[in-house]
Amino acid sequence: MxxxxxxxxxxxxxxxxxxxxxxxxxxxxxxxxxxxxxxxxxxxxxxxxxxxxxIGHLHRGIEKMAENRTYLQVVPLTDRLDYVGSMYANWAYCRAVERLASIRVPDRAEYLRVIVCEMQRIASHMMAIGSAGADSGAVTQFVYAFDQRERIIEHFEELCGARLTYNYVRPGGVSHDLPEGWIESLLAFCESHRKGLDMMDKLFFGNVIARGRMKGVGVLSAEEAVAWGASGPVARGSGVEWDLRKHDPYSVYPRLDFEVPIGSNGDCYDRGRVRLLECYESCSIIEQAIAQLEPGAIMADGVPRLLAPLPGDAYDHIESARGSLGVYLVSDGSPRPYRMKVRSPAFCNLALLPMLAEGHLLSDLVVILGSLDPVFGEVDR
Amino acid sequence: MAIVDRLGEKLDGGRGGSVILTSVDALLDYCRGKSLWAMPMGTACCAMELIAASFSKFDFDRHGTIPFFDPRHTDVMIVAGTITHKMAPVIKRLYEQMADPKWVIAMGNCAVSGGIFYYDTYSVVRGVDEILPVDVHIAGCPPRPESLQDGVLRLREIIATESIAPGHKRKGAFTLPRDAAEGDGE
Incomplete structure (x- = not known):
């Protein structure tokens, strides 16, 4: 074009x-x-x-590629969908496979999935908040946020050997159990992360320049957020109370006590601040999940290497850092998926850009785009 | 007074005299290698590691590699991520906008060969060397930030062989490939 x-x-x-x-x-x-x-x-x-x-500059045809891979071989491809939060796509895909093949996941594996996904939420939100700072001229904020993210990446590396593309959540469970001393170091991180968040809240969200750049810019009303299919922090920033962890509970989330932060104005500032407040909740979820964690199996018994589910279809969705991430799978009884479709929250949120940017300055365009937090691996797939 | 061909060793070692006679090539290579401004052409996952490499923990600014988002001011293009057929003309055009002399680092398996997207897909260019001349390939999916730093340092070694005469390479300055780097005393 x-x-x-x-x-x-x-x-x-x-x-x-x-x-x-x-x-x-x-x-x-x-x-x-x-x-x-x-x-x-x-x-x-x-x-x-x-x-x-x-869009389409990063269209790699992952959904088409999945048709030529076995169910287990698709997991590394899902890593590359949302590369800021790889664990989510892993998990959403594995949930769809487990639903398709009627696999029951052991409790410990579910808790481990919750722990890593909440860590991933912090890492992803740190990227979003940091780049929101960089977009509005506060590069210092990016450096502070990336420092926090780096510590989570180090924990992931210790857990599964990869810094970015984890391939950790597998159909039936997870690939590795926790290394020695990992939990203690993670709890210490949660403690220090709260202080880091407090500092960022004052340093960036309390800053008069950042408030001036983000308050009242790109206002999205709650009705429009629902009508356009927005989800995640973009919808919650507008006051829509919609979080799949609470409102369509999956895994062990019903056993955990947490709140869903809601914004009121629906501007860039609220979308950013909702992300920051979610990080506090994620810390608390991690601590609760660790307290409830019990020894046990991390992989369901009898999951074959070559899964061949009965013909049928399955859809499952989870709350990723960007919103409702869904995976739809169709099986024809062969060991390869007949069709895989990803419902990407980043794509739906990006569709709001023309409406939000209209009437604002060109320099606000990048702030609005940053507040929608799109990841183009997931938008283009 | 010293006549040196490898200027960097004299200057970095602090052993140079008050007057140094050297060749134009050696002087240029010394300066170019120490200040490689990078055009971060991050398209996909590897861009995250590219950002990480330039931030606090790894900080490749200390090698003189500053990420700068303007092709006209940069010396080396770091292609980090998958290149699709839709993106390829953009990358080629940005490369053409860079001023000579210019180099290309292909970061990550996708930029090296298409990587995980080599088979079964219809939209991915199988390696950036199909459209650009690549100087350093860095494998990994994605490579660690340290790998990128190593790639930059190796590019510096390649630059040490360049000559202003077209098609001519300087002898004696080329140290690649190196293996078992321990204990070489440098």
Whole structure:
């Protein structure tokens, strides 16, 4: 698709002559587009009149590839979907497979999944909050947030050997049990992470410049959030109380006590702050899950290497850091999925961009895009 | 006074005299290798490790490699991530916008060969060397930040062999490949 300069608005002015809209191309290689997103922005002086995201620059055909892999071989592919939060896609896919093949997962494995996914939520939100800082000119915030993220990545590395693409959650359980001393070091991290969050809350969310850049920018009403299918912190920032962990409980979440932070204004500031408050809740969930953790098996008995579920289909969804992440699987009885479809929250949230950016400054466009927190591996798949 | 071909050793070792006679090639290579501004062409997962490499724990700024998002000011393009057929012309165009001399680092299996996306997919370019001349390949899915730092240091060794004469390589400066790096005393 070209820039479509022909479609720009031309207005005749009273003094004679014409005034034209400016068409600006943002991306696909741009530090503030969070990946390979391209936005075609129509500008009236510096006001965005139309912003159109162009996606597909990272379309790798993962859903098609899954049709040629066995059920176990698809798990590493799901790592590469949402590469900021790999554990979620692992888990959503494995839940769909377990539903399809009627596998019951041992309790310990469920707790381990909850622990790693809440850690992943913190890591992913740190990336979102940090880049929100970088987008609005506060690079210091990015450095502080990335420092917190790095400590979680170190724990993951100790657990499963990978820093980014974990392949940890497998159909039937998880791949590794906890290493020695890991729990103590994780609890110590939770303790220090709360202090880090307090500092970020004051340093960034209390900062007058950051508030000025984010308050009242990109306001999304609760009705529109529901109508457009937004989920995760984007919907909750607008005051929509919708969290699958609470409202469609899965795994062991009913046994854990936590709150769902809700925003009120639906602007970029609330979306960012909801993420920050969720990190506190994640710390508390991790601590509760560790307290309830009991020794036992980490993999269900009798899960074959070559799964061949009976013909049928299954859909399951979890609350990822970006919203409701669903995986739909169709089996024809062979050892390979007949079809895999991923319901990506990042894709649905990105669809809000044209509506939110309209009427704001071009420099607010990147702040709004950052507050939607898209990951293009998941948008384009 | 010293006549040196490998200027860096004299300067870094602090053994240089007040006057050093050297060749233009050696002077240029010394300067270029020490200040490699990087164009972070992060497309996918590896971009996360690229960010991590430039932040507090790993901090590859200390090698003079500063990430800078403008092709016209940068020396080395770090291609980090999967390249799709839709993205390939963009990367090629950005590379063409970079001023000579310029180098390319292919970071991660996707940029090296297509990696996990080599088979069964219809939309992925199988390695960035199908569209750009690559100097350093870094394997891994994704590579650790230390691997990227090692790649940058190895690129510096390659740069030490460059000459302003087209198609000419300087002799004696090339130290790659190195294995069993322990105890070589440098």
């Amino acid at each position: 070209g820039l479509d300069v022909e479609s720009r608005r031309v207005v005749e002015v009273e003094e004679g002559g014409t005034v034209e809209e400016l068409v600006v191309n943002v991306g696909p290689s741009h530090p503030s587009t969070h990946g390979v997103c391209r936005v075609i922005a129509h500008l009236d002086s510096e006001i965005v009149t139309k912003a159109e995201p162009v």
